Amino acid sequence: MTQVIRTAAELREKVAAWKRSGMLVGVVPTMGALHDGHLSLARAAREQSDRVIVTVFVNPMQFNNPADLEKYPRDEAHDLALLEAEGVDVLFAPGVDEVYPDGFATTVSITGITEPLEGAFRPGHFDGVATVCSKLFGMTQAGRAFFGEKDWQQLQVVQRLVRDLNIPVRIIGCPTIREADGLAMSSRNVRLSDAHRAIAPRLHEVMQGAAARIREGLPAEAALNDARAALAEAGFGAIDYLELRTVEGLRPAADLSEPVRMLAALWLGDVRLIDNIAV
């Protein structure tokens, strides 16, 4: 039986009782519209914690685009049913006024790794992520927090956050979950038209092809240029970025002399897709 909690005060009491019994709390922060990617995180939390909290909060502070915030899918009843099935203990679903009450005045900002990629295209996004994650870690007092590698840069930002502010939570990154055709699961996928949904898996396919060619020795920039052309050909819109970055520090990478990741963000109609893979 998953208990729905809406206030930080009620959550604090719940968590305090668990902690008195020496239990380790795991948290999965989400924005709801749950899919198998989220559920894989809930399962990891279930395996690695005594009690599991899934938070569902569509955080206005991390949306740079008001239309994206407005159109972000929400379906709490469905989310709750999925979490019940996973044996999640608490669905924490606070309202905006609970998270940002009158007088709220604090921002957590991170320089460096927040600046390229998503940070360059979504001003203020990572301030919103870092601030709300600080709050969720404080509210849940979780010992472990589970994030998907799908949001690779976000995962690095959250790891930087907890290290820098000495927040007593261990961040655990979990693999991206994909549809059978390779499309990375995302709550925003439901907004794709049928025609666009048919095109969408080409992103992962093209990225994997480019990664294979780079591993075979083709210069990265040539492989990425070919990939960009293939994506345009396939029917994608503007490419915000398609880049190689070092795993450590997300610095631009031109070759495989250190571990790198290929990251992409691009448009398909009015939906923005992101993905990333190891190279």
Added chain:
Amino acid sequence: MTQVIRTAAELREKVAAWKRSGMLVGVVPTMGALHDGHLSLARAAREQSDRVIVTVFVNPMQFNNPADLEKYPRDEAHDLALLEAEGVDVLFAPGVDEVYPDGFATTVSITGITEPLEGAFRPGHFDGVATVCSKLFGMTQAGRAFFGEKDWQQLQVVQRLVRDLNIPVRIIGCPTIREADGLAMSSRNVRLSDAHRAIAPRLHEVMQGAAARIREGLPAEAALNDARAALAEAGFGAIDYLELRTVEGLRPAADLSEPVRMLAALWLGDVRLIDNIAV
């Protein structure tokens, strides 16, 4: 026996052991050069917690003035002896590299109450305070933290911080401790020349006089103007501010229609003094 700890990792182990026994940890964050004001905080922590950590860290991030940072008094051996006598369990005295290691990239900023008074005269000061306090709360995992009312605005900022980021610590403000002649205790007082030390108590005396006249019905601005003249007459240098502010939100106040505080910052030679009193 007060144990000296210098790393977050060692402190975490110590605190984890206490927490497993269900103990409540109290922390007194300081910059060292301890005086009776700090010791009153340690005593309050002793009374209201099972275990007491006093942190000593001269936080470069909160000094806007490099000369002030350099001249800030430091005497760890003396601090340790004082804390031994108070029965403090741990003196946590990390180095700068322990608090801000390579790659550190995070800032906690608060708008509103950080902007007037000290915030106006010490750019970046409260970012440094909020950031280091976030870190110290994370490192100590304290349930209670004790701050002096001497730094009234800082106390409000820290209260805002823990409310806004849902940090699970209760902030406890403790009264300003004064010398017999009324001078508010401060680590910087040791830097006053004998002549300036003789003048310094006039600050509290003049503020109390002004507060009494305001309570008797004199318009606040007239009373504050007279006080400014009296301070100049007494030999003080530039007055950064001498103001009435609301207790709630530190808004400018012109009268006693809601609870107010009188706050001052001014120079005596090359030492900057601050003080505040209820009106």
